[in-house]
Amino acid sequence: MAPSVGIPGSGLAKGLAVTLRTMTRRSVTAQYPDAQPDLPPRSRGVIALFEENCTVCMLCARECPDWCIYIDSHKETAPPAAPGGRERSRNVLDRFAIDFSLCLYCGICIEVCPFDALFWSPEFEYAETDILDLTHERDKLREWMWTVPPPPALDPAAEEPKELAAARKAAEKAAREAGPGPGPAAAGPDSPGGAGA
Amino acid sequence: MNDALDVVLRLVAVLVVFLVFPLLVGQTEHKVMAHMQGRLGPMYAGGFHGWAQLVADGVKFAQKEDIVPADADRRVFQLAPAVALLPYLLVLIAIPVGPRGFVGETVDAGLIFVLAVMGIGVLGSLMAGWASANKFSLLGGLRTAAQLMAYELPMLLAAASVAMAAGTLSLPGIVAGYHWWWTLWQLVGGLVFFTAGLAELQRPPFDMPVADSEIIFGAYTEYTGLRFALFLLAEYAGIVVLCALTTVLFLGGWHGPWSGSAGWVWTLLKTAVLAFVVIWLRVSYPRLREDQLQKLAWTVLIPLALAQIALTGVVKVVTS
Numbered sequence: 001m002a003p004s005v006g007i008p009g010s011g012l013a014k015g016l017a018v019t020l021r022t023m024t025r026r027s028v029t030a031q032y033p034d035a036q037p038d039l040p041p042r043s044r045g046v047i048a049l050f051e052e053n054c055t056v057c058m059l060c061a062r063e064c065p066d067w068c069i070y071i072d073s074h075k076e077t078a079p080p081a082a083p084g085g086r087e088r089s090r091n092v093l094d095r096f097a098i099d100f101s102l103c104l105y106c107g108i109c110i111e112v113c114p115f116d117a118l119f120w121s122p123e124f125e126y127a128e129t130d131i132l133d134l135t136h137e138r139d140k141l142r143e144w145m146w147t148v149p150p151p152p153a154l155d156p157a158a159e160e161p162k163e164l165a166a167a168r169k170a171a172e173k174a175a176r177e178a179g180p181g182p183g184p185a186a187a188g189p190d191s192p193g194g195a196g197a
Numbered sequence: 198m199n200d201a202l203d204v205v206l207r208l209v210a211v212l213v214v215f216l217v218f219p220l221l222v223g224q225t226e227h228k229v230m231a232h233m234q235g236r237l238g239p240m241y242a243g244g245f246h247g248w249a250q251l252v253a254d255g256v257k258f259a260q261k262e263d264i265v266p267a268d269a270d271r272r273v274f275q276l277a278p279a280v281a282l283l284p285y286l287l288v289l290i291a292i293p294v295g296p297r298g299f300v301g302e303t304v305d306a307g308l309i310f311v312l313a314v315m316g317i318g319v320l321g322s323l324m325a326g327w328a329s330a331n332k333f334s335l336l337g338g339l340r341t342a343a344q345l346m347a348y349e350l351p352m353l354l355a356a357a358s359v360a361m362a363a364g365t366l367s368l369p370g371i372v373a374g375y376h377w378w379w380t381l382w383q384l385v386g387g388l389v390f391f392t393a394g395l396a397e398l399q400r401p402p403f404d405m406p407v408a409d410s411e412i413i414f415g416a417y418t419e420y421t422g423l424r425f426a427l428f429l430l431a432e433y434a435g436i437v438v439l440c441a442l443t444t445v446l447f448l449g450g451w452h453g454p455w456s457g458s459a460g461w462v463w464t465l466l467k468t469a470v471l472a473f474v475v476i477w478l479r480v481s482y483p484r485l486r487e488d489q490l491q492k493l494a495w496t497v498l499i500p501l502a503l504a505q506i507a508l509t510g511v512v513k514v515v516t517s
Contacts, residue, residue: 012482015481015482016477016478016481019233019234019477019480022233023229027231029235029236029237031237
């Protein structure tokens with residue numbers, strides 16, 4: 001490509017114009033400690049634990065690529081629900097800690113958790129002066145739970161969430177089963193929840 | 198007694214200007230450069246938009262250890278920053294600010310004095326480059342020497358053109374003889390003078406002697422602490438001197454509306470605008486290559502300066 005021939009020095013003038021124009025515009029600097037950054041939805045700041053949902057299944061600890069999740073637990077037995085029945089046993093969480101000096105923020109633990117006990121929180125200001133202090137225990141992880149934002153709204157044309165679809169189907173089924181009896185209670189398939197289970 | 202007091206006051210005033218104006222230019226450079234790059238620049242030092250950033254820098258420099266390399270030529274190494282800085286102080290004495298003797302000291306052949314003394318400042322870089330016992334410093338020093346050789350000539354030629362036009366070598370005399378159309382008449386000479394001055398100050402885009410991506414920091418590589426700060430101060434004092442000189446020689450110094458009462462404001466204003474241009478050029482243009490630098494001097498600036506002298510001569514003969 002041949003260099004375009006213009007007025008000599010026009011390139012120099014253009015260069016000056018660019019810098020001068022930039023100077024008259026607002027700078028893009030965000031003065032972070034004074035002004036909080038505007039984080040996008042689903043920001044990966046820190047991992048929060050909702051321990052009521054945790055069943056100590058250990059999936060997160062085992063899937064973690066660098067084994068930075070530490071879980072201790074013990075079993076407790078509860079008396080049988082009905083007399084003569086079997087004793088119920090359940091896992092009780094003793095320790096849940098994530099070493100954020102090892103964590104690589106891949107989010108696999110959050111993906112694999114079958115009971116929705118782990119969440120991404122956009123909180124990011126947890127720097128420490130000692131690397132050992134970056135291992136955060138369950139109380140700290142629980143505090144972060146309250147900074148987890150509600151999930152962003154779905155796209156307008158998105159598929160219905162599985163949970164809602166399942167709930168609606170169950171409601172319709174219950175309505176159909178109740179239908180043959182009282183009759184008019186089954187108003188129609190288009191009014192989920194109208195029947196009441 | 199009164200005369201002595203007068204001299205002392207003038208010298209103190211020059212010293213104050215010499216210590217304050219380079220810092221003002223430096224701070225302006227911080228902020229202007231930042232905003233031209235879409236940044237904010239220093240914002241914390243001093244509280245309001247980082248106005249005390251250079252004071253903080255000075256404190257930092259003063260705290261640092263003053264190191265002289267083992268193999269360095271001690272005396273020359275230690276003397277170099279002073280040699281680089283002091284000539285600009287001397288030049289500042291001779292630059293007229295306003296009419297009726299508003300000048301540190303009237304020098305009869307002021308133009309010659311100013312140009313000669315300004316050339317000495319570059320010797321500081323040469324001394325530093327030679328005395329540092331460092332190959333990068335030596336390369337920087339050699340580049341400085343080559344640059345001095347190339348750019349002193351067009352600068353002198355352009356200044357000579359003005360001297361011819363005014364018919365005097367005295368700086369106040371040149372300003373006094375100024376008419377508004379001189380700026381157009383001497384436009385080419387002014388551009389050559391300003392460009393060559395930038396090159397002599399080793400300001401970007403002519404900063405190959407300190408090209409930090411090629412030779413670390415040229416002649417200043419081995420310097421630390423206050424001595425290094427003096428070199429930096431010399432650069433900014435050089436900007437003040439160059440802009441003031443260009444104002445005096447080509448832009449008519451104190452001439453402007455109400456020059457009788459507020460002439461010095463005009464001089465300072467024009468100098469400030471030129472200092473802004475110096476910063477602006479630094480932000481806008483990348484560094485030239487060493488051979489491009491020499492080519493620009495010998496094939497563009499010198500012929501232009503000679504043509505300007507010819508033009509000045511012709512106009513002078515025709516109008517007289």
